[in-house]
Amino acid sequence: MIRRAVRFIDTRAGAAPFIKATLRYVFPDHWSFLLGEVALYAFIVLVATGTYLTFFFHPSLADTVYHGTYAPLRGQKMSEAYKSVVDISFHVKAGLLIRQTHHWAANVFVAAIVLHLMRIFFTGAFRKPRELTYIIGILMLFATLLEGYAGYSMVDDLLSGMGLAIGYGVALSLPFVGGNLALLIWGAPYPGDPSFESRLFIAHVFILPVLIGTLIAVHLTLVASRHHTQFRKEKRMTNRRLVGVPTFPGQAPRSLGLMLGVAGILLLLGGLIQINPIWLWGPYHLAQGTNGAQPDWYLGWLIGALRLVPHFDVTIGSYTLVPNPFWGGALFPLIVMGVLLAWPWLERRFSPQRGFHNLLDRPRDAPGRTAFGVAFLLWVFLIFFAGAADRIYLFLGWSYQEQIWIYRGLVWVLPVIAFFVTRSVCRELQAIERVEEVREAAEAEAQAASA
């Protein structure tokens, strides 16, 4: 069957060598290598569900009045965009299931990218010759954040409007160019002119998905051409030898299974757990708002940063050079992105190793990198948690202001502690292994002597 299919394609496209190489490609056999695949399959689910949603979504801010079945909205003024999403949720066949699956898939997509990035970072998979693959991955992560923000924003519900108000404020805060840039994007002072909605739409359904898709293609091509990394399972494994499962018959069925599993889990979430119930939030009108409005989780770290930065502006006389939202909303993510992008070169500066690295480190094998990674992650995560301080206050009664002050201290103290603790744990683990080795060697010697 497969042979006939390959022959069919080969006689018409001459692709047999390529197919053969693909089928024989060797995959490493550790579960953590599948995290990137999870992200890929979430992306496929996003494209599929998103395409369905475009059939019913009207990217228009034109005023309309709702006369549908959901009583609390009946007679309310709203935009075409918001009304079409309410209709998708209440009337379109499978509309709500697809919409919720799309939203859960977005949340999971970014989570899978973050997990995948952690695997890459802590095992040193980004090292020569894979720095380009790594950089493209980081760029994808940030493109994904923009993509998610555009999707959250274009529905024009109450949360969208409030999120855009914050985005507009951050855009304005960019030194020198902010005012003009915000006007360019929004077309007019907030809430912008009606064409802003079509810009969001085209960015969300065309520009950014095509960009992400292209980056995925380049990412995967680079992975295949430089080949996967692998863990050192036996002492004699070197940087030059490959061990693993071939695409066919080993990996392909498993990957297919994983894809179906990811799609299944996302559809289950979409069918069983309510996400972004925009009919409960209502349409957005300027000067309306709701308490506790939050972005999706993957932008929570920026809300946390905006809250943690103490109130100050950089001014010259009466001219505000750098308004406050710049620090948390723009500089902070740029620093995080910058550190991630520069890491392969930063690491080489501290531990000069110029060779090729096809074998992965275990986290303990590189105590400095692991310690830095844990500290950096903790830094970002603490800032992320600070973004939910208002909810903690409501549910647990811990004063909001006190929490913010505690976080302002913790974000600098805890990462430093985490760095030293992690580093010494790694070193201890290494020391234990060396002792084990000596003991095993001695035991083997003793056994040989007694025999």
Added chain:
Amino acid sequence: MRRARIAIAATLLVLALAAVAYAQLPSGIARPDNEQNLSTQELGAQLYAGNCASCHGIAGRGVAVPGATRGAGNIKGQGPSLVGVGAQAAHLYLTTGFMPLSNPHEQPWRSRVLFNRRELASLIQYVASLGKGPPIPHPRPETGDVSEGMHLFTSHCAGCHQVAAEGGYVTDARVPLIKEDTPTQIAEAVRVGPYLMPKFSKKYISDRQLNSIIAYLQATKQPRDIGGWGIGHIGPVPEGMVTWFIAAVALIALCVLIGERLRGTV
């Protein structure tokens, strides 16, 4: 004349019951011993003297503490004057358990009502008798329009109470969720403005509009969760928790499972 007598009685009772009041646990209620034999007026006055007068003063005149002491809601002194607040405010604060406060610097928060029905009625009547004030309102949410109510609630209230009435945070205060409140309590809160909440006069929110708002709030008690499990109706924070604690955990488990199966084949 009657008012003066009550005031005198209260004055005496403040002295008589001060010891009892102080001996009580902070959250407890000071009760007269012979409650059954007292008339409604006497019971109200005694309960007031035992549980309220330490902050609200004799005959509800308030307790002005010179200097910086500020009570709940930045009110100067221990407690505000109750002269003229009427049955409306008394009913709101007492039936929600907002009052009595164990500490005047705390935010009043919904809690168990420790007075029984007769005690409540007596105390409310007593506070209403301190001065001419608004009576307990009688909202009619069944005449309201849910859709108008939602729009009004989003415009006037959701900024603090959250659009699905789940509560939230404002500077220096927790905003209560409005799930347990009766229509009467909601109507009272809008007109009284407890703690940091602003007062809304009939000029800003008419009684007709108020009926719509209450109709919407009753609808939020059973939100239309057509999407499945509602996870609290507060948006992305619980959604993020589901993403990480359910979805990510399930997906990692799936990866491990498939990865383990791979291992056997090498």
